[in-house]
Amino acid sequence: MATIRRIILVRCGSSLAANNIAIYNTTPNHKIGLSTPGANQVKNAGTALGKLMGEEKYGIFHSPYLRAEQSVSKLIEGIRRDPAFNHEDPRLRGQSYGGVVNQDERIRLRAIRDFEGAFYFQFPQGESLADLYDRVTAFMDTLHRRLAKDGSPTNLVVVTHARVIQAFLMRWSHSKVSELNLRDVPDYGQYRVMQVEPNSGRFIVRPQDPEQP
Numbered sequence: 001m002a003t004i005r006r007i008i009l010v011r012c013g014s015s016l017a018a019n020n021i022a023i024y025n026t027t028p029n030h031k032i033g034l035s036t037p038g039a040n041q042v043k044n045a046g047t048a049l050g051k052l053m054g055e056e057k058y059g060i061f062h063s064p065y066l067r068a069e070q071s072v073s074k075l076i077e078g079i080r081r082d083p084a085f086n087h088e089d090p091r092l093r094g095q096s097y098g099g100v101v102n103q104d105e106r107i108r109l110r111a112i113r114d115f116e117g118a119f120y121f122q123f124p125q126g127e128s129l130a131d132l133y134d135r136v137t138a139f140m141d142t143l144h145r146r147l148a149k150d151g152s153p154t155n156l157v158v159v160t161h162a163r164v165i166q167a168f169l170m171r172w173s174h175s176k177v178s179e180l181n182l183r184d185v186p187d188y189g190q191y192r193v194m195q196v197e198p199n200s201g202r203f204i205v206r207p208q209d210p211e212q213p
Contacts, residue, residue, distance in 0.1 A: 004147050005056070006195050007203060008157045009165045010045060012063070012071040013038025013189040024103045029094065034070040041189025042071045046078020049157070049191065057153035059085040059146070061139075063092040063160045071189070072159050084153045091139040094161040098126030118163075119177050129180070132167040140171065165192065169205065 015032045017023050023032060034042070060075075060083045062068050069088075076082065097106060113121040122128035146152055158168070166185050169175070169192070186192055194203040 004152065004154060004156065004196065006053075006155045006193055007143075008049065008058075008155060008191055008193050009168060009186070010042070010049075010071070010075065010157060010159045010191040011162055011165060011186045011188060012065070012067045012159065013040075013042040013074065015067045018188075021103050024106060029097065030065045032065075032067060034067045034074070038067070038188060039070065039074050042074040043078040045189050045191055046075040046080075048078075049075070050079040050081070052193070053079070053155050056155055057084045058155035058157055059083050059087075059153040060157045060159060061087050061089050061092060061143070062158070063094065063164070064088050064090050065094055065161070068092070068159050068161070075157070075159065083157070089139060089142065091135045092158065092160040092164055095123075095129070095132055095163045096126040097123045117180075119180050129163060129167055132163055133171055136164065136167045136171050162186075172203070173205075 013034050014037055016035050017032050018035055018038070058079070058081075060072060062072050072086065076086075097109075109123055113123075119129045119133075122131070143156065146156065160168075162185050166180070169185075170180060172194070193206045195206050196202070197204050
């Protein structure tokens with residue numbers, strides 16, 4: 001049985017859409033890449049994680065989105081050590097907005113989502129946070145199998161998107177839907193560390209790392 005110390009949830013750096021939301025009108029969401037500030041955000045996070053992990057081995061699971069792949073490259077650059085493995089997992093992709101391409105319509109639907117509740121509201125032909133919750137639950141089966149393998153890295157790093165991290169924390173902690181808004185989601189290029197508590201053997205979410213940029 002492997003001895004795992006941490007599960008680290010990293011949010012992708014800010015994308016090219018951060019300062020140009022019109023890009024959604026011309027480019028599929030999954031093909032929108034990192035901005036220059038976003039690349040720096042994730043590289044800085046990697047530097048901080050390199051200090052946190054020291055010489056311990058780590059492995060990566062990541063979203064298939066272009067900005068997630070680019071975030072992984074910058075993260076490794078900041079850590080300055082290659083991971084034991086680097087696996088893409090489609091279940092870590094961002095929340096689907098379905099056929100919504102026009103940015104004005106996307107903004108209108110987000111306002112309805114905020115009114116009805118993010119967990120239940122489903123974008124037309126897209127997903128609700130409840131759908132992400134189910135996806136994350138399926139991904140956790142893979143994660144648990146990895147945790148059970150001998151020789152697995154001490155640290156597992158998951159590079160994904162804000163809503164996926166939100167669903168992951170909710171699912172792992174068995175939080176109620178009514179507690180959803182209390183989940184602390186990291187900003188662009190930041191992370192949350194779930195660390196094993198020595199006495200109980202359970203994972204707890206650590207306070208924000210002071211080394212975190």
